[in-house]
Amino acid sequence: MPDALDGTLTPRQRARFAQHVDECPECGPMLRGLIRLRAVLRSIATDASDPDGSNPDGSIVPAVLEYLRTHPSERSPMAGRSP
Amino acid sequence: MSQESPPRVDDGALVARARAGDRLAFEELVRLYADRLHAVVRRLVDDQHEAEEVTQEAFLRAWRGIAKFKADSQFFTWLYRIGVNEAHRRTSHRRAPVASLEEQLVEPADTRPEPPRRLEQDDLRHALERAVQGLKPDQRAPLVLRDIEGLSTAEAAAILDLGEAAFKSRLHRARLAVRDAVRDYLPEDSER
Numbered sequence: 001m002p003d004a005l006d007g008t009l010t011p012r013q014r015a016r017f018a019q020h021v022d023e024c025p026e027c028g029p030m031l032r033g034l035i036r037l038r039a040v041l042r043s044i045a046t047d048a049s050d051p052d053g054s055n056p057d058g059s060i061v062p063a064v065l066e067y068l069r070t071h072p073s074e075r076s077p078m079a080g081r082s083p
Numbered sequence: 084m085s086q087e088s089p090p091r092v093d094d095g096a097l098v099a100r101a102r103a104g105d106r107l108a109f110e111e112l113v114r115l116y117a118d119r120l121h122a123v124v125r126r127l128v129d130d131q132h133e134a135e136e137v138t139q140e141a142f143l144r145a146w147r148g149i150a151k152f153k154a155d156s157q158f159f160t161w162l163y164r165i166g167v168n169e170a171h172r173r174t175s176h177r178r179a180p181v182a183s184l185e186e187q188l189v190e191p192a193d194t195r196p197e198p199p200r201r202l203e204q205d206d207l208r209h210a211l212e213r214a215v216q217g218l219k220p221d222q223r224a225p226l227v228l229r230d231i232e233g234l235s236t237a238e239a240a241a242i243l244d245l246g247e248a249a250f251k252s253r254l255h256r257a258r259l260a261v262r263d264a265v266r267d268y269l270p271e272d273s274e275r
């Protein structure tokens with residue numbers, strides 16, 4: 001099932017799997033459900049950095065850059081090269 | 084933020100400069116990858132504040148260790164591994180017993196008038212978020228990396244330091260658990 005979802009079956013395996021899914025009362029609904037689930041999971045990636053709405057301002061880049069600037073690196077040659 | 088996988092930009096020159104000690108180059112890498120890493124981490128830890136801390140710490144560790152980064156692998160894979168490990172390190176020692184998915188879906192009690200049950204995007208999204216958060220950590224990370232972030236199986240397995248067979252097994256269990264948890268929101272799946 002995972003390989004079928006990921007499209008990594010060989011053509012022959014895919015044909016056999018499709019035949020099985022058509023006939024199996026368990027696997028058919030399971031496959032359809034998992035395909036739909038995967039689609040909706042990808043759709044929530046849009047909100048990934050803020051799934052609960054607690055960070056409406058968006059990007060974390062400024063906070064990371066500030067963190068790096070205020071935490072001395074053990075790589076001494078780096079220190080102070082950034083504006 | 085787009086729904087695409089992490090940017091497959093040619094970051095090789097930036098990584099090389101950063102490995103040589105160029106902080107400005109590393110800051111460009113932060114701009115390229117911080118939001119994506121944060122998105123992954125946010126789903127692996129308990130709250131927004133902790134996700135920010137983990138993301139910041141991951142980049143600091145990456146900066147301190149980038150000289151040891153082997154350029155024959157993808158930078159973002161290495162970076163994600165640092166972030167995922169940091170998230171696991173913080174959560175593994177204090178995580179309370181995880182409520183079952185069913186419990187996650189029924190609480191907390193909503194005191195507002197119950198709206199008609201229907202397939203609304205917000206309902207589905209919130210149900211998915213709760214279901215993902217309710218997964219065991221060893222199942223959650225595969226699902227987040229593969230199905231939400233859209234990494235390939237090979238990339239996600241490498242980040243988690245798993246063989247592909249073990250990764251697929253965990254991913255499949257996670258998919259089934261989430262599907263069961265949101266079954267009411269996916270009516271096409273109810274015929275069984």
